[in-house]
Amino acid sequence: MPSIEDQSGSEANSHLVHEFEGVYEQMRAHVTGRDRNGLGEMLSPGYTFTSPDGQRMQRDEVLDLEMRIPPPTDVGGFSVQQVTEEVVVVRGQDVVKGNFPAGSISDDLATSMRSGVRIVFTSVWRRHQDGWQMVSNDAHVDVSFGGTV
Numbered sequence: 001m002p003s004i005e006d007q008s009g010s011e012a013n014s015h016l017v018h019e020f021e022g023v024y025e026q027m028r029a030h031v032t033g034r035d036r037n038g039l040g041e042m043l044s045p046g047y048t049f050t051s052p053d054g055q056r057m058q059r060d061e062v063l064d065l066e067m068r069i070p071p072p073t074d075v076g077g078f079s080v081q082q083v084t085e086e087v088v089v090v091r092g093q094d095v096v097k098g099n100f101p102a103g104s105i106s107d108d109l110a111t112s113m114r115s116g117v118r119i120v121f122t123s124v125w126r127r128h129q130d131g132w133q134m135v136s137n138d139a140h141v142d143v144s145f146g147g148t149v
Helices: 009-031 037-041 061-068 107-115
Strands: 043-050 057-059 073-082 089-098 115-128 131-141
Touching: 009 073, 009 089, 009 131, 037 043, 037 061, 037 131, 057 061, 057 131, 073 107, 107 115
Parallel strands: 043 131
Antiparallel strands: 043 057, 073 089, 089 115, 115 131
16 A cells, blocks of 8 residues: 655654554545445544535435445555644545446546546544544546546
8 A cells, every 4th residue: 555645744743644544544445345334434424525526425425425336446645734633634546447326426527437537635534532534525536647527
């Protein structure tokens, strides 16, 4: 798995970087294994997602969709920025390729994703008593990779 990089350059943040390598590995396992409950535990109750075509989705909508769409591959290019002791911003990218259920995304995006597109994302995570939960995730297509929306 590609390692998450500490953009601040601080050695004090190396523990956090290592911790998030594990967090993302766990999240990837839940998504790939279609483990709705496991993934749900990693999303805060108020979680929101903005899709590459600008659709805003709530937690339950995302959980339903994640169980029906092709899982991302080639996840990497991570950076972690600590905002407070309890909040971090993670940026990264993944490749999404495959057929998506009708109506789940725009027709243009679905067409691009059949061939594969690189998705660039920014996620906000908050620490809670049992670990980290994702608060929000915003994604867009990296057009330099070849995908267009």
